[in-house]
Amino acid sequence: MSTEGLRRALELMEAAGVSRPAREAFALHYRELESGATGLVREDTIAPLDDPVLLADVEATPDEEAEALSATAVLKLNGGLGTSMGLAGPKSLLPVRGELTFLDLTVRQVLAARERTGAPLPLVLLDSFSTRDATLAHLRRHPDLPVHGIPLDVLQSQEPKLRADDLTPVSWPADPRLEWCPPGHGDLYPTLLSTGLLATLLEAGYRHLFVSNIDNLGAVPDGRVAAWFARSGAGYAAEVCPRTPMDRKGGHLARRRSDGRLVLRDTAQTAPEEMHHFTDETRHPWVHCNNLWFDLERLRGVLVEHDGVLPLPLIRNAKTVDPVDPTSPPVVQVETAMGGAIELFDDAVALGVTRERFRPVKTTNELVLLRSDVYRLDDDSRLVQEPTVAPVVTLAKQHYGAVADLDARMPHGTPSLRGARTFTVEGDWSFGYDVTVHGEVTLGPEGGRVPDGAVLGEA
Numbered sequence: 001m002s003t004e005g006l007r008r009a010l011e012l013m014e015a016a017g018v019s020r021p022a023r024e025a026f027a028l029h030y031r032e033l034e035s036g037a038t039g040l041v042r043e044d045t046i047a048p049l050d051d052p053v054l055l056a057d058v059e060a061t062p063d064e065e066a067e068a069l070s071a072t073a074v075l076k077l078n079g080g081l082g083t084s085m086g087l088a089g090p091k092s093l094l095p096v097r098g099e100l101t102f103l104d105l106t107v108r109q110v111l112a113a114r115e116r117t118g119a120p121l122p123l124v125l126l127d128s129f130s131t132r133d134a135t136l137a138h139l140r141r142h143p144d145l146p147v148h149g150i151p152l153d154v155l156q157s158q159e160p161k162l163r164a165d166d167l168t169p170v171s172w173p174a175d176p177r178l179e180w181c182p183p184g185h186g187d188l189y190p191t192l193l194s195t196g197l198l199a200t201l202l203e204a205g206y207r208h209l210f211v212s213n214i215d216n217l218g219a220v221p222d223g224r225v226a227a228w229f230a231r232s233g234a235g236y237a238a239e240v241c242p243r244t245p246m247d248r249k250g251g252h253l254a255r256r257r258s259d260g261r262l263v264l265r266d267t268a269q270t271a272p273e274e275m276h277h278f279t280d281e282t283r284h285p286w287v288h289c290n291n292l293w294f295d296l297e298r299l300r301g302v303l304v305e306h307d308g309v310l311p312l313p314l315i316r317n318a319k320t321v322d323p324v325d326p327t328s329p330p331v332v333q334v335e336t337a338m339g340g341a342i343e344l345f346d347d348a349v350a351l352g353v354t355r356e357r358f359r360p361v362k363t364t365n366e367l368v369l370l371r372s373d374v375y376r377l378d379d380d381s382r383l384v385q386e387p388t389v390a391p392v393v394t395l396a397k398q399h400y401g402a403v404a405d406l407d408a409r410m411p412h413g414t415p416s417l418r419g420a421r422t423f424t425v426e427g428d429w430s431f432g433y434d435v436t437v438h439g440e441v442t443l444g445p446e447g448g449r450v451p452d453g454a455v456l457g458e459a
Contacts, residue, residue, distance in 0.1 A: 004168070005030075005034075005162065005166060005167045005168040005169070006027060006030050006031070006034070006167075008160075008168060008169050009026065009030065009159070009160045009162070009168075009169050010023055010026070010027060012160050012169055013026065013157075013158075013159060013160070016158065016180075018157045018158060018159070019157060019190060019191075019194035019195075020194070020308075021189075021190030021193050021194050021308035021309055022157035022159075022183065022187060022190040022191070022194065024190075024307075024308070024309045025183070025186075025187075025189075025190050025309045025310070025312075025336075026159050026183065026334060028309055028311065029312075029314050029334045029336065030162075030167070030334060032314050033162075033167065033314065033316060033332065033334060034167060037314050037316075038314075038316055039268070039269050039313055039314035039315050039316050040269055040270065040271050041254075041263065041265040041269045041270065041313070042271065042274070043274045043277045043278075044257075045256060045257055045258070046254035046255060046256055046257060046263065046265065047254060047255045047257055048254055048255075048283055048284050048285070049240065049252070049253045049254055049255060049262070049284070049286050049350060051350075052240055052286060052349075052350035052351060052352035053228075053349060053350070053351050053352065054351075054352045055224065055225065055228070055351055055352060055353045055354070055357075056352075056354070058224055058225075058227075058228045059224075060223065060224045060227035060228065062117075062223075064223075064227040064230075065117065065223025065224060065226065065227050066117040066118060066119060066223065067227075067230075068208070068223060068226035068227040068229070068230040069113065069117050069119035069121060069221060069223050069226050070117070070118070070119040070120065071205070071206055071207040071208055071230070072119070072121065072206065072207075072208045072209070072210055072221065072226050073121070073122045073123075073124065073150070073201050073206045073208070073209050073210070074110060074121055074122065074123045074124070074209075074210050074211075074221050075123075075124045075125070075126060075188075075209060075210070075211045076092075076106060076123065076124075076125050076126065076211075076212060076213070076214040077126050077185050077188075077211070077212070077213050077214060077290075077338075078090065078092050078103075078125040078126055078127050078128075078131055078135060078153070078214045079126060079127060079128035079130070079131055079156050079182050079185070080092075080128075080131070080215075081130050081131065082094060082403075083323060083324075084362070084363065084401075085363065085364055085367070085401065085402060085403050086401065086402025086403055086404055086405070087403060089131075089134055090103075090130070090131035090134050090135055091214075091215055092106075092131070092135060092214045092215070093134060093135070093138055094367075094403065096217070096361070096367065096370050096371060097370070097371065097377060101138070102214050102215055102217065102361075103135065103138055103139070103214065104141075104142075105217055105377075105381050106123070106214055106217070107123065107139075107142045107145055108380075108381035109217075109220045109221070109380060109381045109382065110123045110145070110221060111142075111144060111145070112379070112380035112381060113220065113221050113223075113380070116380070117223060120147050121147075121221055122147035122150040122201075122206075123145060123147075123152070124150065124151060124152065124153060124154060124197065125152065125153040125154075125214070126153070126154060126156050126185070126188060126191065127153045127154070127155055127156065128155070128156050128158070128182050129155070129158060132153065132155060135153065136152065136153065139152060149200070149204055150200065150201070150204065151195075151197065151200075154191055154192075154195040154197050155191070155195070156182060156183075156187045156188075156191050157182075157183060157187050157190065157191065158180045158181065158182060158183070159180065159181060159182075159183045159333075159334065160179060160180060160181075161178075161179060161180065161181050161319075161321055161331040161332070161333055162331055162332045162333075162334065163329060163330075163331060163332075164318065164329075164330040164331055164332050165330075167332065170321050170329060170331050172321045172322065172328070172329075174322075175322070178321055178322055178323075179321070181333045182335075183334065183335060183336065184315060184317075184335030184336045184337055184338075185290075185336075185337060185338040186310070186312045186335070186336025186337050186338050186340060186341070187336070188211065188338045189299075189303060189308075189310045189312075189338070189341065190308060190309070190310075192299075192303075193303055193308045194308075198296065198299065198300055198303070201296055202296050202297065202300065206296060207230075207295065207296055207297070208226065208229060208230065208293060208294065208295060208296060209293070209294045209296055209299070210225075210226070210291070210292070210293055211291075211292045211293075211294070211338065212289075212290060212291045212292070213290050213360065215360060215361045215362070216289070216290070216291070216358060216359055216360045216361075217359050217370070217382075217383050218289075218355070218356055218357045218358050218359035218383060219239075219289070219291045219357060219358075220357075220380075220382055222357070225239070225293070225351065225353075225357075226293075228351065229293045229351075232349060233347070234295070234345070234347045234348065234349045235294070235295045235298030235299065235302070235345045235347055235348070236292070236293070236294055236295070236298070236299075236341065236342055236344075236345040236347075236348040236349075237292070237293040237348070237349050237350070237351055238253060238262070238264075238288060238289070238291070238292055238293075238339060238342055238348070238349075238350050238351070239289040239291035239292075239293075239350075239351050239352075239353045239357060239358075240252075240253055240286035240287060240288055240289060240350050240351070240352055240353070241286065241287060241289055241352065241353050241354060241355055241357065241358045242281075242285060242286065242287070242352075242354075242355070243281040243284070243285055243286065243287045244281075244355070244390075244392075245392050246365070246366065246369075246390075246392055246393075247287050247358075247360070248279040248281060249267050249278075249279060250287040250288060250360075251264055251265060251266040251267070251287070251288040251290075251337070251339065252264075252265060252278075252284045252286060252287055252288055253265075253286060253288055253342070253350055254284065256343065261342075261343045261346065261348070262342045262343065262348050262349075262350060263313075263340075263342065263343045264288060264313075264337060264339040264340050264342055264343075265278070266315065266337060268315045268316070268317055268335075269313065269315060286350070286352065287358070288339060289353065289357060289358045290338075290339060290360075291353075291357060291358070292338065292339060298345070302341075302344055302345070306344075310341055310344060311344075312336035312337070312340040312341060313336065313337075313340045313343075314334070314335075314336065315334075315335040315336060315337060316332060316334070316335075317332065317333040317334075317335050318330065318331075318332055318333075319331055319332075319333055355385070355390070356382075356383070356384075356385065359375075359383055363397075363401070364395055364400050364401060364402075364403060364406045365393045365394060365395055366393070367403070367406070368393050368395065368406070368410075368414050368417075369390060369391070369393050369417065370383070371413070371414045372414040372415070372416065372417040372418070373386065373414075373416050373417065373418045374386060374387060374390050374391065374417050374418055386418055387418055387419070389421075391417050391420040391421050391422055391423055391437075392421070392422045392423070393417070393422075393423045393424075394422070394423070394424045394425070395424075395425045396425055396426050396427060396428070396445075399425075399427070399428045399429075399447075400425065408430075409428075409429065409430045409431060410430075410431045411430075411431075412431065412432065412433040412434070415431060415435035415436060415437050415450075415456075416434075416435070416436040416437065417437050419436070419437070419438040419439070420437040420438060420439065420440075420441065420457070421439055421440050422440045422441065422442075423437050423441050424441070424442040424443070425442075425443045426442065426443060426444055426445045427443065427444055427445040427446055427447035427448075428447035429443050429447055429448055429449065429450060430448075430449045430450070431449075431450045432449065432450055432451045432452035432453070432454065433452040433453070434452060434453050435450050435452075435453070435454050435455075435456065436454070436455045436456065437456045437457055438455065438456065438457040438458045439457040439458035440457065440458075441456045441457040443456075
């Protein structure tokens with residue numbers, strides 16, 4: 001390990017136009033990495049979260065909801081390309097309900113909330129260099145979205161991938177774009193500062209910021225949540241919901257035993273020998289939704305206190321420089337999670353919500369579910385779950401992991417899953433028109449074709 005590696009990385013970042021706060025945040029975490037830090041959160045240092053405020057117990061009048069939303073801006077994380085699902089473009093432009101994309105539905109949800117409450121509700125996207133152009137081009141379809149004086153997007157930073165053997169910036173002439181990576185969504189904080197967005201929102205009179213992933217269509221700007229947060233007086237709130245088998249590997253909140261503060265632990269911060277604790281939904285029953293609420297004045301105070309460089313917990317992400325080529329050189333990506341900032345607020349709170357506010361799509365398993373008749377869209381473009389319990393979908397990754405492969409095997413759309421409890425596909429199966437799944441269904445590794453009109457499982 002060497003100071004030379006950090007020097008070269010910072011020179012590359014400055015030449016690429018990366019902001020000072022982002023460069024200093026990278027340097028902070030580089031030094032932690034160089035000193036041998038792993039970012040692991042050990043099980044014996046935390047206590048399970050067992051006391052979130054429940055949204056079910058929150059009451060608010062329509063006037064309180066409208067007032068709270070009028071002081072709220074919305075920011076969506078939109079930096080991902082969806083490479084884990086074989087996508088080459090922005091994940092937010094993937095069709096999820098007919099021709100409607102994540103981005104289309106997000107915009108419709110915001111516009112519906114504006115019409116219902118009269119709140120201006122500006123929507124800002126945190127874009128990456130990979131998603132910005134295509135996203136802004138797509139937003140031309142929604143001319144009613146912009147709010148005067150508030151940008152439609154801000155651009156997150158980038159950082160060099162580091163060679164795993166010596167922590168110097170990796171070189172990959174075959175595709176120099178792969179020498180760079182996003183710094184994780186913890187980059188939200190230096191970006192809010194360096195782009196001036198934080199100051200712009202405060203000067204325009206906004207008091208609160210609601211942040212969530214654009215692939216979580218359950219994360220609508222809800223008036224009851226906004227009213228609760230405004231009344232709480234807290235500087236920071238995180239939404240959590242009960243875990244299901246579909247998200248046992250999702251991050252969770254816990255209380256740090258040393259000081260009682262809330263902390264976030266993700267899979268990359270969990271030792272392999274402790275994963276059985278991490279995935280135990282009886283021990284850690286609340287999954288972190290990555291739906292965050294900030295008091296903007298308090299957030300500015302925290303940023304000023306730390307000179308714009310928040311000491312977020314390190315996430316050491318080991319990969320290969322070409323993510324689809326396991327023989328390419330091993331690299332380390334230095335990342336942080338925006339949810340890691342929870343431990344910097346002594347009054348941070350957790351809000352227990354229902355699954356309707358957490359509909360993440362990380363794999364084609366969730367995509368199939370979202371596209372199916374398990375959900376319908378209401379007049380406000382919110383997802384409404386039809387069955388009481390959504391089925392668990394498990395598709396063979398080698399055949400269905402990429403969206404193109406999924407679409408080729410389900411050319412007539414997703415089977416009806418409203419009556420299913422589990423739907424497991426182990427082999428290479430293709431599906432005809434109007435297929436229905438009931439109860440618990442497993443299609444074996446032999447593969448084949450499911451004919452038109454087939455009814456699988458219990459009738």
